[in-house]
Amino acid sequence: MTWHNSGLKLNSYPLALAIAEEWSAQDEHLQLGQMRLTGLAFTAQDNPLEQSPDTITRKILDYVDGDTVLYFNTESSKLQRYQEEQWTPLIRNVNADLGTNVRPSESILDCNVASKADKEKIERWVRQHNFPALIGLQYATESVKSFVIAYNALRHHIEAEQAVDAATLEQRTQAETWGSVEWSHGLEREELFTRLSAACLFVYFNSNNFTTKTL
Template sequence: MPSDKPAKRADQLGHRPKRFWKDVTVTDDFGIALDGRAVKTPSGAPLILPNRALAQAVSAEWSAVGEHVDYDAMPLTRLGFAAIDRMPDMQDEIVTEVLRYADTDLICYPSEYPASLTEREHEAWDPVLHWVGHDLGLEFHQNLTLIHQPQPAQTLERLQAFVRGMTPYEQAGLMSATPLLGSVILALALWDGHLTGEAAFSASTVGETFQAAIWGHDAEAEQRRNGMKAHAVSLETWFSALR
C-alpha cells in the first residue's frame, strides 16, 4: 500500500498557518524554537541544522514571518525539511537524478549558432568546465554539436561517489540547485563557492538573456526569472553556511 506521507507533506507545506509566536530562538543543538516550542518537519522530526550559522539563517526566516506562514518565502526552511525528511531515504534517486543531468549538462552543449551567442556561452561556461576538472577532478567533455555524446564513464563514476559522500544538507541544496540551473556543474560551482548565486544563475540563462535582448522582455517571464534568481541567492546562503 503506498505511503500517504508525500500527500501529508504537500498539505502541510501548502497551507498558511497563522503566526502564533513572538520569539524565535536557536537551541543548543541548533534547532529552531518558537516561544520555546521546537519547529518540526512535515514528518514530525525536529528541525535540527548542522551548525549555528545555518540555524541562525533559518531562524531569521521564522522571525520575518508576517501574519501567516508562507513557506514559499522560506527557502532555507524548506531545504532543512528536505535534508531531514527526504535525503536519507533517497540516495539512489539522488544519484540517478544527478547523473541524468550530468550526461546532458547545459554547459556541455553550447549553441551552434548564432556566433555571437556561442561566444557568450563559451565565455560564461568554459572557465567553469576548467574549474570542475581542475579542482574537483571531474572531466566533462563539451560537445560542439547538439548530437548527444555520453560523458566519460570515469567522470560519472567519480561524480556518483562525490554526491554519495555529501551530507544530507549538501544533497538537499544540490538537488534544488541542479534543476534550477539546468546543470549539475553549475550547481557544484555554487556548492563550492566558486560561483555566487547570481553568477551561477546568470551562467544558466545566457541563452534567455540573449533572446530577451533581441525580442524584448516579457513581464511575466521577467517576474519568473527574478524569483528563480532569488532562489539561487538563497542557495548561496545555504551552501555558504555549510562550509
Template sequence: MSDWKPKRFWTSSAVVETDGGYTVELDGRRVKTPAKAALVLPTRAMAEAVAREWDAQEKEIDPATMPFTRSANAAIDKVTHQHAEVADMLADYGDSDLLCYRATHPRELARRQAEQWDPALDWAAETLGARLQVVAGVVHQPQPAEAVNRLRDMVHALDAFRLAAFHDLVSLSGSLILGFAAARNWRKPDEIWRISRLDESWQAEQWGDDDEAVQAAEIKRAAFLHAKQFHDLSI
C-alpha cells in the same frame, strides 16, 4: 480550499544543542518537521536562521516566509529517506550538462558560450578531476564514463542537508558543473546564475523581454541564491 493558517502560539524561540546538532525551541517546546521528525540541524548558524524565521512570524504562521525552515524540513523528511535516488537524479545531469551543448550559429552566441562556459568546464577538470567534452548541437552524446562516475561519487558523498541545497543549485541552473561551482565558491553565486542563463539572455536580446518570463526567472534566481545560502549554513 481552506485558507486557514496556524496561529502563533509562542512568545520566544531559542537555539539549543542536542544529539547530532542543534534544534529550535518555542517556549521550551522543540520544533518538529511536518512529518513529525525531530528538527535536528547540522550547525548553530542554520538553527539561528531557522529561529529568526519563527521569531518573524506574527499572528499567523506563513511557511512562504520561512525558506530556511522549509529547506531543513525537506532535507529531513524527504532527502534523508531518498538520498540515493536524489543523488542519482542529480548526477545524471553530468552526462547531459548544459555547458557541454553549444550552438553552431549564430557565431556571436557560440562565442559567448565558449567565453563563459569553457572556464567552468576547465575549473571542473582541474578542481573536480572530471573533464566533460563539448558537443556541437543538441543531440545527446555520452560523456566519458570516468568523469561521469567521479562526479556521481561526489554527489553521493553529500549529506542530506547539502544534497537538499545541491538539488536546487543543479536543477535551477540545469548544470551539474555549475551546481558544484556554486557550492565550492568558484565565482559569486549571482555570476554563476547569469552564466546559467546565457541562452535565455541571448534570446531576450534578440526578441525583447517577456514580462512573465522575467518574473519567473527572478523567482528562480532567488531560489538559487537561497540554495547557496542553505548549503553554506550546513557546513
C-alpha cells in the same frame, strides 16, 4: 514543527539562526513557499519522497549527460560566442578540481560529453556529502538545470548572481535581440537567484561542523 509534526533538529547553529530569521520575517500569514531554507530543512528531516543518498546521487548525475552548459548552440553566432565566453571557464573549473575531462559538444545527439571515468569522479565528489547537503545539492542542480553551474556556485568559483546569468544565458541573449517583458523576466531571475542562494547556504552550513540546535 516539520511537515511530519516533529521538532526540527539542525546540526548547524548558523543555519538555525538563518531559519529563525526567515520565520521572523513572516507576518500573520506564513508564506512557506518563500522560506527556502526552512523548506530544505523540512525536506532533509522528513524526507517526504523517501529518497536515499543513492537515489539523490543518481538524479544529480543524470544532469551531467544532459547538462545545458555542455551543449553549445551553433545556430546563433552571438549565443555561441557568449556560451564560449561564459560557460567554458565553468567547465574548465570542474575539470581542474575533479580531474575530469568533461567537454562541450555542438550536437544534442552527442552522448560522450562525459566519459565513464569522468562520471565516476563526479559521483565520488557528490557522495562525500551528508544527506542534508545532498538535498541542497540536488535543489541547486535542479534549479539551474546544470550540475556544472551548481558545482561552480557551491565551490565559490562564481557568485550566485553569475550562476544565474550562466543558467539564463540563452533567455538573456534572446531578450537582447528581440526584447523582453521586463517584469516577467525580472521575477523569474529573482526566483532563481533565491533558490540557488538558499541551496548554496544549505549545503555549506550542513558541510561544516557547528553546534547542534533543536528548534
